[in-house]
Amino acid sequence: MAFVSFSTLIILSAIFRVILILYGEWQDTHMEVRYTDVDYLVFSDAASLMASGKSPFQRSTYRYSPLLAFLLTPNSLIHRSWGKFLFSASDLLVGFFIRTILKLRGVPDNLSILSVVCWLFNPFTFTIGTRGNCEPVVCAMILWIIICLMNGRVLQAAFWYGLIVHFRIYPIIYALPILLILDLQVFQSGCRPDLQSWSHIEQNSSQRSCIMRVAHPWILMRSVLTKERIIFGLVSGSVFFFCTAFFYHLYGWDFLHEALLYHLTRTDPRHNFSVYFYHIYLQYEHELLITEKVISFLPQFIVQLVLILSFAQDLPFCFFVQTVAFVAFNKVITAQYFVWFFCLLPLVLPWSSMKLKWKGLSCGIMWVGAQLHWLMWGYFLEFKGKNVFLQLWMASILFLAANTYLLVSVIHYHRYSPVFTRLGTTDDDAKKVR
Numbered sequence: 001m002a003f004v005s006f007s008t009l010i011i012l013s014a015i016f017r018v019i020l021i022l023y024g025e026w027q028d029t030h031m032e033v034r035y036t037d038v039d040y041l042v043f044s045d046a047a048s049l050m051a052s053g054k055s056p057f058q059r060s061t062y063r064y065s066p067l068l069a070f071l072l073t074p075n076s077l078i079h080r081s082w083g084k085f086l087f088s089a090s091d092l093l094v095g096f097f098i099r100t101i102l103k104l105r106g107v108p109d110n111l112s113i114l115s116v117v118c119w120l121f122n123p124f125t126f127t128i129g130t131r132g133n134c135e136p137v138v139c140a141m142i143l144w145i146i147i148c149l150m151n152g153r154v155l156q157a158a159f160w161y162g163l164i165v166h167f168r169i170y171p172i173i174y175a176l177p178i179l180l181i182l183d184l185q186v187f188q189s190g191c192r193p194d195l196q197s198w199s200h201i202e203q204n205s206s207q208r209s210c211i212m213r214v215a216h217p218w219i220l221m222r223s224v225l226t227k228e229r230i231i232f233g234l235v236s237g238s239v240f241f242f243c244t245a246f247f248y249h250l251y252g253w254d255f256l257h258e259a260l261l262y263h264l265t266r267t268d269p270r271h272n273f274s275v276y277f278y279h280i281y282l283q284y285e286h287e288l289l290i291t292e293k294v295i296s297f298l299p300q301f302i303v304q305l306v307l308i309l310s311f312a313q314d315l316p317f318c319f320f321v322q323t324v325a326f327v328a329f330n331k332v333i334t335a336q337y338f339v340w341f342f343c344l345l346p347l348v349l350p351w352s353s354m355k356l357k358w359k360g361l362s363c364g365i366m367w368v369g370a371q372l373h374w375l376m377w378g379y380f381l382e383f384k385g386k387n388v389f390l391q392l393w394m395a396s397i398l399f400l401a402a403n404t405y406l407l408v409s410v411i412h413y414h415r416y417s418p419v420f421t422r423l424g425t426t427d428d429d430a431k432k433v434r
Helices: 006-030 038-051 066-071 082-104 109-120 123-130 135-150 154-167 170-181 198-203 205-214 227-251 253-264 277-282 290-311 315-328 335-342 356-382 389-412 427-433
Strands: none
Touching: 006 082, 006 109, 006 123, 038 066, 038 082, 066 154, 066 227, 082 109, 082 123, 082 135, 109 123, 123 135, 123 335, 135 154, 135 170, 135 315, 135 335, 154 170, 154 227, 170 227, 170 290, 170 315, 227 253, 277 389, 290 315, 315 335, 315 389, 356 389
């Protein structure tokens, strides 16, 4: 029996978020430091422009899909906190989807409830939505795509994937692992794929070597043009390009540059957690050389490729380590990016043998400590006006090291667990491969 019912957990979480939103309104009115995220003001202004028939890109620094401004048009019609309630509702939806995925994989109630708690009551996550950041919407859609794939609904998964890549470009990194699992040994026309349960993996963890061999590139590349892969590629690509063409027709180059191209070529000179910020700051008045751009992109690409080829069949875990690595090696890193992998963390906890004491605790302390160390130097630079760029850059290197250590530790203690049972794989076959 779970120590608390899931419905009770959701109700308590909803009440907690409503209180935070109301408190945020009070703090914004009575205190100098605002609770509301500055990005939310940008979203609201863009939504107001759209509601009046103008382009949302008339609001400077609005660099998102017009879909976001459309979702927030009630901000100017109903109440300015509409978006916060929408994002917080998406936050709760993420918790519901986490519970759904873990139940589909046969995780016991106690463990799945604890995993959901790690999302719903994580300070990083419940403040993001209530302060008015849109990331919970993206997280909910990513988890819904995983659910669609687990239920064999490839067409629906493709539609939502194309939409979310348009909405927020970073999920493009999940395209290859999704395509890799859409093979004939898992998906067959008219049949729902068989899921491997948590209990099955617990009893047969010795099969890891077999499954890892199946995931090698030369086998994964067999029968590349399967029906499911073609459907997924065509549908997701069509949705993405239709949305892009539609909004380009409405808003022209402003949309294309601000919502898409800006994120692909972004070089932010402001201090951020990335190790690249200092070099970009020093070279900001000069165009970065092609070799510099390639060198900054190459580590990220190599790490992504290795992780995908190693863990694609364990899809939630693959998404998690991909996202951690993508954020850690990115040219721009802000605190809101951490939510991208926090929504995936509960999906991998049941398969981790890492003990909270001492390994888990040390990893958490190291990650948070490196972040607080960086924030200390950021405070001296931003609020005290001190020339601490070099110290801040060293703190960024330390933060990258902490992320790398965390990533390696998570992989080391993870019990590799493919989501799907591959057709034709038996215990006898596993023994032969071993």
